[in-house]
Amino acid sequence: MTSVGTFEAKTHLTQLLERVAKGERIIITNRGKPVAMLVPLEADNERDTARIGREMLAYRDRVKRGLGGAPFRDIAHEGHRY
Missing domain, CATH: 3.40.1620.10 (YefM-like domain)
Incomplete structure (x- = not known):
């Protein structure tokens, strides 16, 4: 590089x-x-899209096995001030 x-x-x-x-x-x-x-914009976007897709699949697999992730409600409200 x-x-x-x-x-x-x-x-x-x-x-x-x-x-x-x-x-x-x-x-x-x-x-x-x-x-x-x-960096070339298209290559960077493709890499990010592929990475996000892999992360989503890994998260889905962990949830299916009961190993991961907070409930969606907790994630959705993260950072909110009440």
Whole structure:
């Protein structure tokens, strides 16, 4: 995976976006520390969708075996203030 500094990213953004559109992932660093990543949007969405699907199936399997998960009511009300 390629990494570039913020100055280079700013100076060559168009070229970096062209590379990302072809599937490359690029890390942007600030003073040598990674601060952001340019990734192809479609690939990222597909990966997230696949991950969410796997998590849902795993949760369903745990619930079927009686091993997991809080009742839906508790999840739905999590964070509510009464």
